Amino acid sequence: MSFVLQNLPYAYDALEPYIDAKTMEIHHDKHHAAYTTNLNTALQGSTSEGKTIEEILSNISTLPVAVRNNGGGFFNHNLYWDVMAPGGAKLPEGDLLKAIDNAFGSYQNFKEAFTKAALTRFGSGWAWLVKQGDSLVISSTPNQDNPLMDMAEVKGTPILGVDVWEHAYYLKYQNRRPDYVDAFLNVVNWDEVARRFKG
Amino acid sequence: MSFTLPSLPYAIDALEPYISAKTLEFHHGKHHQAYVTNLNNLIVGTEFENADLETIIKKSEGGIFNNGAQVFNHTFYFEQFSATPAAEPTGALKETIEAAFGSLDAFKEAFNKAAATQFGSGWAWLIKDLSGKLSIVQTSNAGCPLRSGFTPLLTCDVWEHAYYLDKQNLRPAYIADFWKVVDWKVVEGRF
Ligand SMILES: [Fe+2]
Ligand SMILES: [Fe+2]
Numbered sequence: 056m057s058f059v060l061q062n063l064p065y066a067y068d069a070l071e072p073y074i075d076a077k078t079m080e081i082h083h084d085k086h087h088a089a090y091t092t093n094l095n096t097a098l099q100g101s102t103s104e105g106k107t108i109e110e111i112l113s114n115i116s117t118l119p120v121a122v123r124n125n126g127g128g129f130f131n132h133n134l135y136w137d138v139m140a141p142g143g144a145k146l147p148e149g150d151l152l153k154a155i156d157n158a159f160g161s162y163q164n165f166k167e168a169f170t171k172a173a174l175t176r177f178g179s180g181w182a183w184l185v186k187q188g189d190s191l192v193i194s195s196t197p198n199q200d201n202p203l204m205d206m207a208e209v210k211g212t213p214i215l216g217v218d219v220w221e222h223a224y225y226l227k228y229q230n231r232r233p234d235y236v237d238a239f240l241n242v243v244n245w246d247e248v249a250r251r252f253k254g
Numbered sequence: 255m256s257f258t259l260p261s262l263p264y265a266i267d268a269l270e271p272y273i274s275a276k277t278l279e280f281h282h283g284k285h286h287q288a289y290v291t292n293l294n295n296l297i298v299g300t301e302f303e304n305a306d307l308e309t310i311i312k313k314s315e316g317g318i319f320n321n322g323a324q325v326f327n328h329t330f331y332f333e334q335f336s337a338t339p340a341a342e343p344t345g346a347l348k349e350t351i352e353a354a355f356g357s358l359d360a361f362k363e364a365f366n367k368a369a370a371t372q373f374g375s376g377w378a379w380l381i382k383d384l385s386g387k388l389s390i391v392q393t394s395n396a397g398c399p400l401r402s403g404f405t406p407l408l409t410c411d412v413w414e415h416a417y418y419l420d421k422q423n424l425r426p427a428y429i430a431d432f433w434k435v436v437d438w439k440v441v442e443g444r445f
Contacts, residue, residue, distance in 0.1 A: 061390065082424055086423055094307060172410070178374060178394065178396075199373075199374075221375075221414035221415050222422075222423065225414060225419065226420040229280050229284065230280055230288065
């Protein structure tokens, strides 16, 4: 069994004007597609073939760097597409909001801390909202690493992630990463984040 | 000391169609400028306030290193291009490259591979090591060969901002065009 590139759960232009159609098309059809193909190539004939992506990531320190880079890229982009949407809840609610209030004091404080993690990640990487038991923390990882990897500094289940590789925003925002992160927070699908929080 | 952004040694559109004016406007005017500004702000009140760039690159950590090394790396990168480049090395540099890599083509192939396979943001370099031997190295993010005591001769910026407006995901197409504007006279001067 090999990994398959999922279709975007909405049209390329569904997140306009926050994330433009051209960026979505290249990001999904080229970057995510390449991670998927390269992951399958890296796994071919290895003992990891047939395992779930979560199983693979949880043992990533024992596997070749091509599996780490492309397996991370495959998983992270799946999550990224799913936690954005043109509609859905625009703010966290219910149990998830309670957990955010407990961990950060308020949604506003969460937003500031998450934005800071995204802006201070030097080079390519991701910022995450991570579930640890019933509680939440924010982290960031370099390149295509993520909190499911056994060598991650902050381990847990990522329930929200923002891609801060320049390819995620350069066509529309160029050097203005803060504008992109701000735009991203306008298209977060909080229903999906809540679903992942419930687990 | 306070650092200033060096001007580009050519017109903003001089490297067209290989590297666009729009790319250089952002890359030099925004990214390189931001590294200079950040560095000047970060060193205030630290032991590096009066240090030169090489000392900063060799001794500092964290944000001061990242911005200091990126100031050097970008100055070094922009200076090696020309609208009327010498297309090939000559003399001692040519001989040394052939001795080290077999031929100029074999060197370029190895350099291209280093540039294409640097995962994430970073740089590919041709360097001279402490024994005078040439080799190709990759650095991630702000990594800089001066830190290891090497003499850098040539570099390719493979942060996505270096090529995304022109080539998007096609990094190999950017690397192929990079060679069209490398001025080997500058590289020989460094050698
Ligand atoms: Fe991405
Ligand atoms: Fe750059």
